[in-house]
Amino acid sequence: MGTITSPARMKIVPHVSLVTVIEVIAILVGAFSGFVEARRKRMDIVGVIIVAFIAAFGGGTLRDILLDKRPLFWVQHQEYTILLFVLALAVAPFMKHLRHIVSERLIVVADAMGLGLFAVAGVSQALAADMPVFIAAMMGVITGIFGGVLRDIVCNEVPMVFRDGKPYAICAFFGCWLYILLQQVGVTEDIALWSSAATITVLRLVTWKFDLRVGRP
16 A cells, blocks of 8 residues: 555645635635625625625635634735725626526525535645644535625524525535545545535535435434
């Protein structure tokens, strides 16, 4: 049997580059969910930007705080915040028509993509910081769901992840462990990241399609 390759020992430039790509896509998807929710609550442009910011950066911010990583990822990469502000200003003129353009299915797909992308970015960065595998998986879950939790709280809603019985966190947790296992058997970083993100996304869509729910205590 060959020696297991730890993500912390992999070449740092390709790893960071790929995670950055995934994180940027996740930020865009998270911001989109913030735009939609802000419009549903009839917020003004300031509210739209704040809710989008929270949805896009909330999970990664908590992850960085728990990992004691400074500066926070969106502070270190100001281009993320600039991108969000530009996107918010570009979307603002169309906010009145957003609810007619955006279907429930599109919202669910965006939510599922954000969950998968944020979760794998979180678990990857936690492993790169030499966290134990269970903690790394939890960091992935936190990164995946916490932005949406904060978004719903700010919009005066009980967070969706807590109220409708859909297994958001379970999907993210499963996908994070898949990423860990793929890394341990020697699968390349690119394949492990994209496969795990796709798995989380598909699981989330399947639970929505067939209305699968977890039991209540």
